[in-house]
Amino acid sequence: MAKFNQYAGVLFDLHGVIADSSQYHLQAWQQLADELGISWTQSLTEQVLGMNRQDAVTTILQAGQQLNRYTAAERVALADHKNQMYLKLISQLSPADVLPGIINFLNELKAQHYGIVLASASVNAPLEIKKMQLTDYFPLIVDPATLTHNKPDPEIYVRAAGLLNLSPTNCIGIEDSKTGLTAVNGAGALSVGVGAATEIATADVKFADTAELTLAGIQQQIEQQD
Known part of the structure; x- marks a missing residue:
């Protein structure tokens, strides 16, 4: 032992x-979902925490049945956009x-x-x-x-x-x-x-x-x- x-x-x-600071991550992901017209659920809350950015974008798009609407490059851009929202939120940390x-x-x-x-x-x-x-x-x-x-x-x-x-x-x-x-x-x-x-x-x-x-x-x- x-x-x-x-x-x-x-x-x-x-x-x-x-x-x-997970609350700020969730706020940013919810803002992204709102912009995409995807309704937020408790299941998404449980899934995206701890995920890397790209996996979380994929999960949110799948939840809204929108995955096929975006190219790989556009999904990277969505992840970057979420990160900018997150950085604004944590400016108050x-x-x-x-x-x-x-x-x-x-x-x-x-x-x-x-x-x-x-x-x-x-x-x-x-x-x-x-x-x-x-x-x-x-x-x-x-x-x-x-x-x-x-x-x-x-x-x-x-x-x-x-x-x-x-x-x-x-x-x-x-x-x-x-x-x-x-x-x-x-x-x-x-x-x-x-x-x-x-x-x-x-x-x-x-x-x-x-x-x-x-x-x-x-x-x-x-x-x-x-």
Whole structure:
């Protein structure tokens, strides 16, 4: 079984772990659907969160039975248009959007000399980190544009560990979704899930809320499993 003292790096997802900016993504996707005359449904909400831009455009067009109306190039343009709407929405992001307990946890990691990396699938992650005034904590950010595969593939977490010159087995990965946790587990890192029990069932260590995240809390759950 894993020992707590083997961990030297902590790898963070962004949306749902550091900030809840998924609301802005949903608003932008809904605006796009409205422009296309496609009615928004709960099913679309559940599907597009966590998807990359192009897959989400395809899903929305399929829902409105409009996929055949657009060429591949036009679908790329729709994804870019959505991103411009999203960037307008997140211009209001501020330190107030950082989820409870995260600053304290980041300060604890820095004080204990843990390596910290952001492993987000969002190409806008550096901008969001800057707007929340967290840049000092995240000098290391994986560039998703350089990846061959998106989550749930483990590539992003393998790359994040590599930025610290560590093996993923010496890192802790923090996620809030099934997709993200599949990526962490696939990389061989210790998976910490934050959020609804159904979403984080596959995590090695589980917290209902970001406010509960502490090194002591992680250590306690690991040692209870021994």
